[in-house]
Amino acid sequence: MTRQIKLGAFLPGGGQHIAAWRHPDQPADGATNFEFHKQLALTAERGLFDAYFLADGLAAAFSGGVEGGNAKVAGFEPVTLFSALTPLTTHLGFIATASTTYEEPYNTARKFASLDLISDGRAGWNVVTTATEAAARNFNLDQQLPHAARYRRAQEHVEVVKKLWDSFEDDAFLRDKDSGVFFDTAKVHGADHAGEHFKVAGPLNVSRSPQGHPVIVQAGQSEDGRGLAAATAEVIFTAHQHLDTAQEFYRDIKARAAANGRNPDHVLIMPGVSPFVGRTEEEAREKYDRLTSYILEEDGIALLNGLTGGTLDLTGHDLDGPLPPAPPTEGNKSRQALIRQIADENGFTIRQLYQWIASARGHFTIVGTAGQVADMLQEWFENEGADGFNILPPWLPTALDDFVDLVIPELQRRGLFRTAYEGRTLRENLGLPFPANRHAARHRVVEAAE
């Protein structure tokens, strides 16, 4: 089959752009409005998106959260929200962010296996380490763990969760009413894990789910992040300003995955793209300018501060002057570097910088017609820059509708995107293999030897 573009949609009810909530189209209470999220899910499914994607944090992001914008100070916990959307949809996948830093693997494994069962195989877990001092202070700490320590814990957390997801082999449950035998004890397995951070006996008390494992998603860009992603992720969310850095990332991750003994085709690279789509270039530009006009100075400054690690004090700086240097961060290192790069390359003032990143916080922002957006996606897709994209509509629901009504048909005309869902599960639609249960694999070896 011809390779086609995979698409995720970032649809936070509060809007992606930090001033989205002020747009007349966007419900001001979108972040905590369930009916609005339902509408977004139905639109994403109409557009044949692979998945609805939600970020998450473990602290109210007041002044300078990475997500930025007061409209996102309070929202839903993503797994709880997504679960409620599953019975209202049939094919759309749901990729929820959950922390490896402040949750226990047994709880993580349970909730994602449950979501996968409830959705009949449409769950994905975006594995993150939780940065920010604010989150640390909500979990019994005075300050966050160092970057490298968070990644070590993350790697082990994922390892334990995957072991737990293999607790029951696919044919472990016999459920024979006549004999009263419910399961085959030989096909139930402990995790028997004892590592640096976790000691988990298992087995899980949720059965193996329709996808075997919910799809593992990751977004780390730093050296630690790339290592984790190449070792464990099946979908990698990434942020690039240029095709050449996207290509460098793409090739590096595929090579690392191969070095880990993985099939590089089963590691999908999906950069973020934030599109302002118009029927004409002028209309697209008007949409950009309009949303920009809603940004308050204080919110722009808070956003910059959050994205650069919470250590950049812009008090007293001329907003129409250049960005001052910032101290190194133990927070999101790759994001900090990216923001700096955008400022330097474009010669942006502080104000121009926050206006430009207000939509997508470092992801590629494009203002143009459907044809121009499709051109960009096609170029990256066909030149080792991307296997697909995570679309970040700047405000909702209109920018999502624009993408579905204008860009999707253009991609379909070019044969670059599906005209119907290929499969039932998220894994099937993404073209990812069903992961064999580690214990079942052992049985097969025994059978083959007989």
Added chain:
Amino acid sequence: MTRQIKLGAFLPGGGQHIAAWRHPDQPADGATNFEFHKQLALTAERGLFDAYFLADGLAAAFSGGVEGGNAKVAGFEPVTLFSALTPLTTHLGFIATASTTYEEPYNTARKFASLDLISDGRAGWNVVTTATEAAARNFNLDQQLPHAARYRRAQEHVEVVKKLWDSFEDDAFLRDKDSGVFFDTAKVHGADHAGEHFKVAGPLNVSRSPQGHPVIVQAGQSEDGRGLAAATAEVIFTAHQHLDTAQEFYRDIKARAAANGRNPDHVLIMPGVSPFVGRTEEEAREKYDRLTSYILEEDGIALLNGLTGGTLDLTGHDLDGPLPPAPPTEGNKSRQALIRQIADENGFTIRQLYQWIASARGHFTIVGTAGQVADMLQEWFENEGADGFNILPPWLPTALDDFVDLVIPELQRRGLFRTAYEGRTLRENLGLPFPANRHAARHRVVEAAE
């Protein structure tokens, strides 16, 4: 308004009775069958139940879990399941069990506030401490914490969660598109908690939910458990074999609540009742005998072992002889005592004991006509034994249908039960007050003093 009976329904998809899954009516895969849970929720709502209630554990209950029965070895995480049921229902409440022992209060607060928002005010949290060594071994421990330590942690956990639920005052969000002011910073508050077990700064990143606080439910029967319940719970689930012990418990809890400065009417006592309902006594008895016939000896023994703290070894004992003494437990102390009481009072053999408790594990089991069941409920309700009941249909869906079709109409005829939901939220249907935000109360005092 006339006081009426409140009703919760325990509807585990795997069935309440340990052999329920072998009954021809019950889907053998009920525990992980979402469509089946949906059917149960719709039936409970048709029956005007206040809430759908689910227990939970943090280990696969193989040989002797407290819940007993292999059909429940793997199921759904309750909050994830309930969230998916909320958009399919309109009035039914959802009371999910979650552990104070192996979760962090910030995460607990988030998921229940999210469920309350998504369901438009129909969430309840059954606060438990997680006993069993098996669970401890899934959370980095070699053995469980002592009983008293678990309860101290539980009390503080609830305290922190309630503080977090008050992070945003009800009118904190202005969402003024014109000015760009999203919230009133004076109406957002940290938890600023530092205690024996938890240090949590807050605020929560979920807004205050429709009920203010999801309804707090508790089920502890021991001295520690009663203390926690009287201090924090609004609904108390309890297990009694006789009206007189139910009355002792009822009066004790109401007195303790009053001593804590609480209105005793806002602490609802709801014993568990497991009904086998027939159109005749004979039909009811046939239903009981049929389900009993499905119990495997090994499952009965495992159930007894689980309920008595996992320390009772029945190997080599005559199943038609008396129950041997068991060592004290650090597990569920009150349940251990109750099981012993049932054996002693009835002069049960080991076999008779596990057959009787197979339905309800220590809760009141009644085999009779709708009139006889209604008589029992009425007697307890009108004589300080209960404010309502948690109904544990022994197998599903039939025993739930029987209750809805036979007992509910009888209670309605007697004026003891609603004929339509009174309110929109679980709190309103239970007749519980909306909890004022602790910070808003302070504003009001200031206003009153002006």
